[in-house]
Amino acid sequence: MITDLIAIIRDYWLLLLIGQYPNGPLGGLANTLILSALSIALAFPVSILLALARLSKWTPLRWPVTMLVYVTRGVPLLMLILWCYFVVPLVTGTDVPSFVIMLTTLVVYQGAFLSEVVRAGIVSLGHGQMDAARALGHSYLGAMRFVILPQALYNMIPSILSTFVSTIKDTTLGYVINVPDLTFAASQVNNQLLTQPFQVFLILALVYYALCWSLTHVANRIERRIARRRAGTVSATISETAQATKMITEQP
Amino acid sequence: MSTSANEPRDPQAIRISNVCKSYGQYKVLKDISAEVSRGEVVVICGPSGSGKSTLIRTVNRLEEINSGSISFNGHDIHAPMRTKELNLLRSRIGFVFQNFNLFPHLSVLDNIAMSPIRVKGVPAAEARAKAVKLLERVGLADKQNAYPGQLSGGQQQRVAIARALAMEPPVMLFDEPTSALDPEMVGEVLSVMKSLASEGMTMLCVTHEMGFARDVADRIWFIDAGQILETATPDEFFKNPQHPRAQRFLADLRH
Numbered sequence: 001m002i003t004d005l006i007a008i009i010r011d012y013w014l015l016l017l018i019g020q021y022p023n024g025p026l027g028g029l030a031n032t033l034i035l036s037a038l039s040i041a042l043a044f045p046v047s048i049l050l051a052l053a054r055l056s057k058w059t060p061l062r063w064p065v066t067m068l069v070y071v072t073r074g075v076p077l078l079m080l081i082l083w084c085y086f087v088v089p090l091v092t093g094t095d096v097p098s099f100v101i102m103l104t105t106l107v108v109y110q111g112a113f114l115s116e117v118v119r120a121g122i123v124s125l126g127h128g129q130m131d132a133a134r135a136l137g138h139s140y141l142g143a144m145r146f147v148i149l150p151q152a153l154y155n156m157i158p159s160i161l162s163t164f165v166s167t168i169k170d171t172t173l174g175y176v177i178n179v180p181d182l183t184f185a186a187s188q189v190n191n192q193l194l195t196q197p198f199q200v201f202l203i204l205a206l207v208y209y210a211l212c213w214s215l216t217h218v219a220n221r222i223e224r225r226i227a228r229r230r231a232g233t234v235s236a237t238i239s240e241t242a243q244a245t246k247m248i249t250e251q252p
Numbered sequence: 253m254s255t256s257a258n259e260p261r262d263p264q265a266i267r268i269s270n271v272c273k274s275y276g277q278y279k280v281l282k283d284i285s286a287e288v289s290r291g292e293v294v295v296i297c298g299p300s301g302s303g304k305s306t307l308i309r310t311v312n313r314l315e316e317i318n319s320g321s322i323s324f325n326g327h328d329i330h331a332p333m334r335t336k337e338l339n340l341l342r343s344r345i346g347f348v349f350q351n352f353n354l355f356p357h358l359s360v361l362d363n364i365a366m367s368p369i370r371v372k373g374v375p376a377a378e379a380r381a382k383a384v385k386l387l388e389r390v391g392l393a394d395k396q397n398a399y400p401g402q403l404s405g406g407q408q409q410r411v412a413i414a415r416a417l418a419m420e421p422p423v424m425l426f427d428e429p430t431s432a433l434d435p436e437m438v439g440e441v442l443s444v445m446k447s448l449a450s451e452g453m454t455m456l457c458v459t460h461e462m463g464f465a466r467d468v469a470d471r472i473w474f475i476d477a478g479q480i481l482e483t484a485t486p487d488e489f490f491k492n493p494q495h496p497r498a499q500r501f502l503a504d505l506r507h
Contacts, residue, residue, distance in 0.1 A: 131314055132353035136367040136419060137343025139335060146370055151357050 004199045012189045019180045027180030029207065035099065035181060036168045039106040043167065046107055047114030052144065054119055072112035078173055081105050085177045102174040110167045117159045121152030154226065161219045165212045182207060262326035265290045265423050265454045266311060271320035273306060280306045281317070282478040293455045295465040298475040299501060304458040307475065308427050311456065312345040313338060324423065343371050346416030346424040350431050352408040354400035354415070360387070361396040364415045372419070379418070386414040390444050406437030410444055424448065426457040462505060466490055474498045
């Protein structure tokens with residue numbers, strides 16, 4: 001069993017790591033990482049904009065965005081991917097790479113989910129902080145930037161993080177539209193070996209687990225460091241324990 | 253306190269004229285008119301739910317009004333205007349909240365220095381130096397690097413006063429600044445307010461601290477059910493209240 005795993009990794013590590021590259025498109029783990037990183041990097045600012053739009057007093061902005069968020073959240077991701085895959089080329093009339101389609105879909109989908117997290121973070125602060133900032137003469141956006149968002153985003157780190165982790169997991173669905181990612185590479189390996197699906201997909205699972213776990217771990221450390229700085233020196237130990245318990249319960 | 257050169261010379265710092273406000277059917281403020289002169293300390297008192305807090309929040313437009321007008325140094329605060337203008341006016345009216353509303357993610361020093369830097373464009377070093385001075389003034393020089401969560405309620409409220417003063421407002425509004433405090437911390441906040449008053453600051457305070465009203469106020473507005481029922485000096489008000497509702501209010505306080 002272990003020897004099988006080692007043999008598969010020894011024979012196919014390059015395919016699993018970078019796909020067909022340089023003889024074909026970049027794929028494998030490298031592509032999964034790129035797709036995840038781009039999705040997260042784009043979905044995060046998009047989510048803040050969506051959240052601000054949903055909190056806007058201006059109806060022509062609030063309603064369409066609210067609709068978008070509701071529809072996106074109410075539809076399975078797989079359906080959204082297939083829909084984009086077939087509709088986008090029809091609309092644009094050109095052949096859009098499946099990687100781009102997957103990226104766009106993930107940004108919209110995770111952006112919508114994250115926007116609800118961000119919005120909850122903003123709303124849960126209450127009116128007092130905004131009132132105080134406005135009374136000091138800050139503009140609405142200035143108050144958001146310097147007072148509301150730093151607190152809202154910080155409070156929401158555990159939830160934001162679990163959305164990031166689920167974004168990584170969701171990249172696997174790119175398989176259905178032939179995005180050459182790690183899952184795609186693993187299934188190529190499986191097609192060549194034919195007799196060892198359990199071993200191949202166990203490797204796949206382990207890699208994804210390592211990826212998601214390390215992201216959670218890194219972010220936990222960042223959060224604890226912020227908490228320590230914010231608590232100053234006096235109550236550092238107490239709040240650190242409190243943070244730790246919180247992280248355990250909210251781990252994705 | 254600093255006022256800009258092109259200020260219209262209205263002798264009244266705050267002029268409230270025929271202000272009405274309602275939430276749906278419920279009338280919170282009923283045709284209120286009153287003035288606060290420069291350098292005057294006015295205390296608003298009255299039973300809970302009488303509209304005191306709503307009134308003071310309309311003065312810097314944290315609450316909108318339905319009709320009437322409120323002018324601050326001759327500027328109509330509730331007139332239609334660009335938000336930039338409103339923000340500028342607001343930055344010149346200090347406001348102290350019942351629940352302090354300090355920014356918990358910033359150190360005490362940054363709480364005070366942030367708005368001068370971001371709103372007025374004061375250089376950071378200058379704003380910080382000023383913040384240190386203000387902290388000394390409220391007796392918290394040793395707490396510069398603390399975070400609001402590490403301070404007692406009284407200390408937080410003193411920082412909040414310093415934060416408002418950092419914008420160098422010619423007028424300060426206080427919305428029940430001691431109501432959320434433990435009794436032993438009320439004194440430290442009131443003494444900061446007293447020293448402000450003695451320096452000639454124009455102040456409008458909603459408070460239940462009748463001792464403060466008696467000692468510091470130049471005038472008292474007694475407000476009930478959205479109307480100012482009586483305006484009097486502390487002496488007149490406490491010794492010889494005219495309105496029956498005010499008489500009952502003071503009698504209840506003595507029990």
